[in-house]
Amino acid sequence: MSFWENFWNIFWWFLCVYAFIAFLYALFAIIGDIFRDHELNGWLKAIWIVFLAFVPFLSVLVYLIARGKGMVERAGERARKDQEASDAYIRQVATASPTEEIAKAKALLDSGTISPDEFEKIKSSALV
Numbered sequence: 001m002s003f004w005e006n007f008w009n010i011f012w013w014f015l016c017v018y019a020f021i022a023f024l025y026a027l028f029a030i031i032g033d034i035f036r037d038h039e040l041n042g043w044l045k046a047i048w049i050v051f052l053a054f055v056p057f058l059s060v061l062v063y064l065i066a067r068g069k070g071m072v073e074r075a076g077e078r079a080r081k082d083q084e085a086s087d088a089y090i091r092q093v094a095t096a097s098p099t100e101e102i103a104k105a106k107a108l109l110d111s112g113t114i115s116p117d118e119f120e121k122i123k124s125s126a127l128v
Helices: 002-036 040-056 057-096 100-112 116-127
Strands: none
Touching: 002 040, 002 057, 040 057, 100 116
């Protein structure tokens, strides 16, 4: 065997493996989307799963053509909700406790940086 015969055999093997992995990714993304979609009732979900099990390649193509736009919208909505939840958690964890804020304000009041009125304003906003 020459080098080029081996090269093209290896190239073809890598191409087939890539196509198979891409197909599996699309298949699992579609299965996840089917179960995440609240508009489909249980029977339609079951029908899609049966078609994906027995005619997988054709079912993947039909699903992507028929429901691809909704799939993208649901994925975007999910990403937006996850980002909002992450931001809310970070804000909750990153903010100082009211006791710490009042202690910092008291230190500023004692050093003369803020007035008593400003201290009371900070104290009332921290306790809310």
